[in-house]
Amino acid sequence: MTILKKRSSSPAVAEPVPGMWTNCMTVGNIAYISGMTARANDRVTIQGKDEYEQSRVIFQKIKDLTEAAGGSINDVVKMTIFVVNIEHNHLVWKARQEFFSGDFPACTLVEVKSLAKGASAEILVEIEGIAHIGCSGEKAAA
DSSP: OOOOOOEEEOTTSSOOOTSSSSSSSEEEEEEEEEOOSSBBSSSSOOOOOOOHHHHHHHHHHHHHHHTTTTOOGGGGGEEEEEOOOGHHHHHHHHHTTTTTTTSSEEEEEESSSSSTTTTTTTOOOOEEEEEEETTTSSSHHH
């Protein structure tokens, strides 16, 4: 049995410059979503002034990429969340509740000194995820 990998992309999420990484790589029915930040499609502007606003931007990107892979956000089964200030984790959880329903994904939250080395200190959150496309029984948005 051959399992194929394919790049899944969404026009709502800027792709990295060539030769860097893939935002979403699907292997079989598993989608691997790279660490997303609140960086706008211009690759410069940071959207959101706090962890809540940045997390909303990021969860929307994860939703868009999961749907591009043929699934729904509730197919996300594992997330790793990196924050600059762990004391603001409740702001991330607040945003997460606006995107997920039912059983929430398994999740690890890690405090780091900084995110996106060489980038703006305005980046407060980065989130990566793994989705098993179709596991929630929901269809991708049309």
